[in-house]
Amino acid sequence: MASHRRPKQPSRARVTVLTATAAAAVALSAQAAHADPKPTKAEVKEKVDKLYAEAEAATEKYNGAKEQQEKLEKEVDALQDKVAREQADLNSLRGELGSIATAQYRSGGIDPSVQLFLASDPDTFLDQASALDQLTAKQTESLEKIQAKQRSLAQERKEAEAKLSELSEVRDALGANKKKYQKKLADARALLNTLTAAERQKMADDDARASRSAGTRVDLGNEVPASALGAAALANAATQIGKPYVSGGTGPSSFDCSGLTQWAYAQAGVAITRTTYTQINQGTQIGRSSLKPGDLVFFNNTEHVALYAGDNTVLHAPHPGAYVRYESMDTIGSFQVGVRI
Incomplete structure (x- = not known):
């Protein structure tokens, strides 16, 4: 004869565990659904x-x-x-x-x-x-x-x-x-470090290529320096191509951006101050169309300074991990002003 006993009810403790597990699973799936995608x-x-x-x-x-x-x-x-x-x-x-x-x-x-x-x-x-x-x-x-x-x-x-x-x-x-x-x-x-090893290597290779190509003398074309002083400062800076960027560096083994410009002019016999915020007031301010080789060029609200080299190109110490090199002005940031020492 078939049994008519009622099935055994799950214990309160088991119900609590199952409920908590289900809730956690829902929360995790929701979190996964709303998680920010990995940056490219x-x-x-x-x-x-x-x-x-x-x-x-x-x-x-x-x-x-x-x-x-x-x-x-x-x-x-x-x-x-x-x-x-x-x-x-x-x-x-x-x-x-x-x-x-x-x-x-x-x-x-x-x-x-x-x-x-x-x-x-x-x-x-x-x-x-x-x-x-x-x-x-x-x-x-x-x-x-x-x-x-x-x-x-x-x-x-x-x-x-x-x-x-x-x-x-x-x-x-x-x-x-x-x-x-x-x-x-x-x-x-x-x-x-959020990038894969391959992605990091690709970025390093791109930067290395920029540094290597920077080793080639830029053809100034018909752009003549505004003065012998500017020409000398630019020539001095060019001798430092390949030197690493180091915060606080003033040469000759390493440079930051204003350290390079100060060093280049010092070798030409003119002392300029140490920082971008003071170098910007050291000479005559000029617009982009008036730039001549050897002029100082300021970018990004006086955060960065470089030496104009001609053909829309500057010579500078770019940033940590990079080296002194030539680079297009269009890749650096927002042009602020030029200064002729």
Whole structure:
């Protein structure tokens, strides 16, 4: 005879586990459905180029802070030396005043009329009295010198303290900008690591080809440098083709963008400042159509500087991982302004 017993119901615990498992499966499938697709090589390159540009902007601020720090350190050293000399002069004046006081004491602190009464030789007394008057006048002069020196010393110390405070702020800015560009470079490396090994190799090969082709002298055609100085600066920079880009590099083994332009002009006998933000104000600003070989060319809101080489081409230190090379202006970014030194 068939059994009429009711089937066994699943336990509460089993229902809970099944429900949770199902919910997790739904959540995972939903998450997979809404997950962002892996960026393409072109998208990664675009983001990496943007990070490199941001890193270069931070590098230029770092360079500016470093230059300011070096200047302030020299000023602080000079002020501290001056304070030390002022203190030595003050100590000398105080010693001189002490000698005068000793001479007065030895001449006797007796009332002059009593000294005259006791003196066996009035002429001798009068000579001593005259010497005492001279000592008193010299003491007054020394006191005035001491007071002036104390005021001067206090001012020098105040100025030195202000410079030290400014130096501390600059050092903080230096550290902050260094961390910023290091973070941007780390982000760029992380992005590149999302690509396959083959994709990364393709990007490296493309960049290497750009560097190799940059080794060939650019045909300037009929574009003549605006001056012998510009021609010399461009020729100097051309001797550095193939040198690596390094943040903070000023040559001769490596360069960043403004380090290369500064070095190139220095070899031509002209000192220009260290950063893009100051180099842009060093000469006459000109438009793109007026560029001549050797002119400075600024891009991307003063984040990057290069040397114009002719035929819509610049010679520059591009970005981390690249080398000093010629490159079309159309591939670098937005043209800002040219500057003729």
